[in-house]
Amino acid sequence: MAIDVTRDMDGLRKALSEMLERGFAQSRMSRSLDDSDEGGRERMFGSLPPLTLSPGYYKRAEYLLWLEKCKDGGLLDQMGGLTMAEADGLLAVAEARNEFERNHPPCGVCGARQETPFATSCCKCNTEFVRRVA
Amino acid sequence: MSSDVMQSSFGASGTVEISDLATYSPAPPRAPAPGPQKENGNFNFIDLALPRKIVIRQGAICLAYLFKPIPQAAWFKYFDGITSTAEREGKQVIQHIDASSAGVALFDEVFEAAGVTSIPLAHKLAVANVLTSAYAPPRDDVQEALPPEAVRLHCIWSAGDGDAMRRYKNLVHFFETPTAEQLRRYRRDDSRAQIISGSRKGMTIFRGAQRTLAALYDELITGVAGYAVNGVALEGREEIAQHMDAYHKVAAAAQLFAPADIELEEDEEEE
Numbered sequence: 001m002a003i004d005v006t007r008d009m010d011g012l013r014k015a016l017s018e019m020l021e022r023g024f025a026q027s028r029m030s031r032s033l034d035d036s037d038e039g040g041r042e043r044m045f046g047s048l049p050p051l052t053l054s055p056g057y058y059k060r061a062e063y064l065l066w067l068e069k070c071k072d073g074g075l076l077d078q079m080g081g082l083t084m085a086e087a088d089g090l091l092a093v094a095e096a097r098n099e100f101e102r103n104h105p106p107c108g109v110c111g112a113r114q115e116t117p118f119a120t121s122c123c124k125c126n127t128e129f130v131r132r133v134a
Numbered sequence: 135m136s137s138d139v140m141q142s143s144f145g146a147s148g149t150v151e152i153s154d155l156a157t158y159s160p161a162p163p164r165a166p167a168p169g170p171q172k173e174n175g176n177f178n179f180i181d182l183a184l185p186r187k188i189v190i191r192q193g194a195i196c197l198a199y200l201f202k203p204i205p206q207a208a209w210f211k212y213f214d215g216i217t218s219t220a221e222r223e224g225k226q227v228i229q230h231i232d233a234s235s236a237g238v239a240l241f242d243e244v245f246e247a248a249g250v251t252s253i254p255l256a257h258k259l260a261v262a263n264v265l266t267s268a269y270a271p272p273r274d275d276v277q278e279a280l281p282p283e284a285v286r287l288h289c290i291w292s293a294g295d296g297d298a299m300r301r302y303k304n305l306v307h308f309f310e311t312p313t314a315e316q317l318r319r320y321r322r323d324d325s326r327a328q329i330i331s332g333s334r335k336g337m338t339i340f341r342g343a344q345r346t347l348a349a350l351y352d353e354l355i356t357g358v359a360g361y362a363v364n365g366v367a368l369e370g371r372e373e374i375a376q377h378m379d380a381y382h383k384v385a386a387a388a389q390l391f392a393p394a395d396i397e398l399e400e401d402e403e404e405e
Contacts, residue, residue, distance in 0.1 A: 003329040003336070011333045046225075055220035055227050056327030056338030063325035070314065079318045086322070 005056045006085040009092050012064065015057035016096035019065070021049045024104060024113065064089040180291045180302055182377045183363045188264045189293040190257055196297050199261050204244050206348065209380035212240040212266075213344035221337040237262025264290050264299065268385040270392075271303070283309040283354075285389040287382060305360035307351075307386040316350055320391050344384045347391075351375070351383040354390070 005011065025048050033041060051058060068090060070076055082090070104113040112124035121128050186201045215236030220229045241258040268289035280286060287305045294300045312320075324343040329336040352375040361368040363377050 002339075003333060005327045005329060005338075006325075008329075008333065011329075050225065051222070053333050054222060054329045054336045054338045055229075056329055056340065057333070059327065059338075059340075060325045063321050066321060067318070070318070075314050078313070079315045083322075 005060045006089070008057075009088055011053060011057050012061060012089060013092045013096050015051075015053050015061040016064065016093055017099060018049060018051050018053070019058060019061055020096060020100040022051065024100070025049055060089070064093050068093045178302075179360045179362045179367070180289075180305065181362045181365060182368065182379060184292070186265075186292040187297075188261050189297045189299055190260050197257065198293065198297060199245065199257070201244060201265075203377075204240075204265065204379065204381075206380040208240060208243050209384075210345055210348075211243060212236045212381075213342055213384070215239050216342060218340040218342060219337050220340070222335070233266065234259055234262070237266065240265065266381055267291075268305075268379075268382050270385070270389045280306060281308065283311050283390065285309070285386045287385055287389075289382070302360065305382070306358065307355060307382075308357040308359075309351075309354040309387075309390050310356055312350065312354060312390065316353065317391070320346055320350060347384045347387040348380055350390075351378070351387040354387070 003011070029044050029048075033044065036044065064086075067076075067086060070079060071090065076082070103117060104115070105117050106113050107122040107125060107127060107129075109127045110122060110125040112122060114123055119129060182203060186203075187198050188201070189196045189198045191197075213236075216231065216233045217235075218229075218231045220227055222228075238255065238258045241253075241262055245253075245261075268287045271286060271288050285307045287307070288301060288303045289305065290299055290301050292300075320343060323341075323346040326341040326343075328339045328341065330339065331337060352371075355371055355374050355378075358368055358374055358378070361374075361378065363373070368374055368377060
């Protein structure tokens with residue numbers, strides 16, 4: 001049976017999570033790319049988090065991320081109403097983004113996102129993190 | 135599109151015309167033509183009201199297939215028949231586009247000449263290639279700059295004098311700037327897809343946004359250059375929307391929404 005990508009929210013949520021993780025890895029990598037030779041670049045690109053779903057999910061996910069930007073920029077009013085699938089898609093973006101932000105909390109000092117939520121010091125400014133125990 | 139007569143005649147140049155035009159009568163001429171300029175013996179614009187003549191050389195003789203203007207509905211069937219797929223194999227994405235089956239179906243849809251029982255598949259494919267030959271030229275091929283929302287197309291349209299197929303260059307479509315809503319419609323419809331055989335290993339079938347592009351063309355077009363109807367330059371949104379070949383609409387509108395070229399300077403290779 002064929003899956004309609006626009007309505008498969010589980011698949012879209014997973015695709016969005018993978019894209020956010022990949023984007024994060026790419027942004028961390030970009031600083032070292034300039035100093036690498038061809039082989040080094042290939043190795044770095046090879047180590048990026050994989051995209052595991054069929055390509056159609058990522059194209060739709062790209063559209064939803066763009067739509068999210070339009071929404072944040074207050075442009076949705078000029079773009080006509082949302083379809084049900086788009087509204088569900090934006091919820092999937094919000095869920096994927098929440099998960100990403102939980103997994104990569106920002107440093108309270110410099111704002112850099114961390115590799116894991118269990119980091120003991122900031123990967124950018126080296127600020128020591130104090131773990132609060134409830 | 136149906137017909138009941140096939141015209142077949144050997145011209146002086148040894149061309150056999152295979153045509154379904156017996157039932158076709160172009161619209162009556164309108165205002166006097168402004169006198170189209172000739173360039174190398176050919177008119178330098180496309181007349182959308184005239185039949186298209188596509189000539190295929192076969193040994194010593196040429197076969198000329200004649201077509202009435204192709205209606206938008208037939209083009210939409212063609213676009214629906216294109217299969218654009220992508221699937222993941224390890225880290226690679228394998229993409230595949232097959233337009234040839236749709237091209238053959240288009241030929242069968244728009245060309246019905248009574249008495250012609252078998253047209254070689256190679257001819258159908260060749261004709262379909264010509265019918266779908268409109269493309270945006272690479273930037274290096276273009277001499278003069280256009281306004282920001284204008285699109286240039288090249289295409290092979292119809293045989294000129296001497297039955298030689300001719301490439302028409304610099305057909306220009308002028309558009310209004312798309313609104314956020316129109317951009318969104320295009321991006322939304324372009325991102326529609328179906329997956330068969332599971333979400334991970336399955337194959338993506340992209341549904342395409344050609345119908346949306348054709349609709350957006352009709353909404354955004356303000357003028358064209360290089361097109362005419364019965365010898366009169368085509369102008370005005372309604373006229374253009376009514377007469378423009380739907381394949382050209384889609385090819386031009388797709389360029390309108392495509393990212394512009396960037397100037398890329400490569401590092402010189404180290405010795």
